[in-house]
Amino acid sequence: MGLEDLQHNFLTGSLEELVKWGRRNSVWPATFGLACCALEMMATGAAHFDLSRFGMEIFRASPRQADLMIVAGRVSQKMAPVLRQVYDQMVEPKWVISMGVCASSGGMFNNYAIVQGVDQVVPVDVYSPGCPPGPETLMHSILTLHEMIKTGEITRRREETGRGAELHLDHPGPKVAVGTPR
Amino acid sequence: MGFFDGFKVTMSQVFRPRVTVPYPKFKRPKPLRFHGRHVLNRYEDGMEKCIGCELCAGVCPARCIYVRGADNPPDSPVSPGERYGFVYEINYLRCIHCDLCVEACPTEAITESKLFEFSFTDRSDAIYTRDELLVDDQGMPKKQPWEDWRPGDERNTSAWMRATSPNGAAGYEGKVAWSGELGFGVRPPEHGQSTDNPAAAATDPSTIEGHEDEVTHG
Numbered sequence: 263m264g265l266e267d268l269q270h271n272f273l274t275g276s277l278e279e280l281v282k283w284g285r286r287n288s289v290w291p292a293t294f295g296l297a298c299c300a301l302e303m304m305a306t307g308a309a310h311f312d313l314s315r316f317g318m319e320i321f322r323a324s325p326r327q328a329d330l331m332i333v334a335g336r337v338s339q340k341m342a343p344v345l346r347q348v349y350d351q352m353v354e355p356k357w358v359i360s361m362g363v364c365a366s367s368g369g370m371f372n373n374y375a376i377v378q379g380v381d382q383v384v385p386v387d388v389y390s391p392g393c394p395p396g397p398e399t400l401m402h403s404i405l406t407l408h409e410m411i412k413t414g415e416i417t418r419r420r421e422e423t424g425r426g427a428e429l430h431l432d433h434p435g436p437k438v439a440v441g442t443p444r
Numbered sequence: 445m446g447f448f449d450g451f452k453v454t455m456s457q458v459f460r461p462r463v464t465v466p467y468p469k470f471k472r473p474k475p476l477r478f479h480g481r482h483v484l485n486r487y488e489d490g491m492e493k494c495i496g497c498e499l500c501a502g503v504c505p506a507r508c509i510y511v512r513g514a515d516n517p518p519d520s521p522v523s524p525g526e527r528y529g530f531v532y533e534i535n536y537l538r539c540i541h542c543d544l545c546v547e548a549c550p551t552e553a554i555t556e557s558k559l560f561e562f563s564f565t566d567r568s569d570a571i572y573t574r575d576e577l578l579v580d581d582q583g584m585p586k587k588q589p590w591e592d593w594r595p596g597d598e599r600n601t602s603a604w605m606r607a608t609s610p611n612g613a614a615g616y617e618g619k620v621a622w623s624g625e626l627g628f629g630v631r632p633p634e635h636g637q638s639t640d641n642p643a644a645a646a647t648d649p650s651t652i653e654g655h656e657d658e659v660t661h662g
Contacts, residue, residue, distance in 0.1 A: 312464045363506065366537040366570075370506040379537075381567070389564040393506075393540035396560055401467045402592055403563035410565065 278416050285329070285355065286411045287317040289404070292328030292352060294345070297335025299362040299394040306397040316404060325351040330407070331384070332400075336364035337377040349384045357411075359403050360386040362394050369393060471561070471594055476605070479541040480560040482534055483585045483601055484578045485553055486626040492522050492578065493553035493603075493623075494529035500545035500554055508538030509545060529553075532574035537567065552603030552623055557585050561592035583627015604631035 307313045322328040363369035368378035390403040496513020514530035522528040587593045
């Protein structure tokens, strides 16, 4: 049964909340550490910060079992097709966190080798600033993502035509009002 | 009994205290000179310190700062000098928090706060304008809804946190001359330093809060 055909009523409303709760508490990240940000990502998963508190301690090596891609580090032009392929292999629903300034905008690597913003390759949900972002910053963006899952739709986020997965310049995407999660 | 040796390791760890910092509930204390989100400071009389000289934009290795200066209006000047920062933007999806802008600033206008817990759902949110960076009328940083400020986070934000002297003298270790700042006043000299300013000398340095870098975590 696909969730796409659900009509909203008082029963499925509660079901929707349940599904969102389940998704929120088991966001499994795909391993995509590319540079120094990956070390902070690993530190976030380790004992001092303990990502398993959010149900996401399992960094999947296979994109088929992953829900979230944390792009941690600078994406070179050669890596960009690989990144897109990994993203395409993930099953819906899937989210992307652009961790660090290099992934978000190229950062200080303003040159021909680095993709100037990973949102030119995959649609990014949450941008995490910093060089690198500390574990708290990454956890803040994860909590922001949780808030997005909580307030978003449970059905397909991308349209059939693939719209919504384009350049950020063409398609800003829905504006989500997200406060500081506690 | 090699089989049980592994369990012995596990059991010896069970009764140790937990090292996990449960972040959304608590935040780790930051080092005194931590580099976080910037603020644009003001003098104690409320005048802006920024003079629009664009040195911060020039020194920025990530090219994340955009400044345009303008002449001060004669009837209601914004800064004490001739010019002021008319446009001031920092793109936090480019900023690497290297603090070079803080070191370059001749008037101690830009400093970095200890706030590092923020994230964006939209690229345009990441470009902080002058209105967002400038401190409020109490001299405290303005808190954006996507930032996680906790009580006490605005401490140690001021110009005093620069590593170099405002006049650029190499021998700054002996004497400091920080200008007064809205909300924080004149900071006392650090250990081993002296000052000519009687207001700063009257303050006890031991009242400065924040933990030292050599304190181990957990």
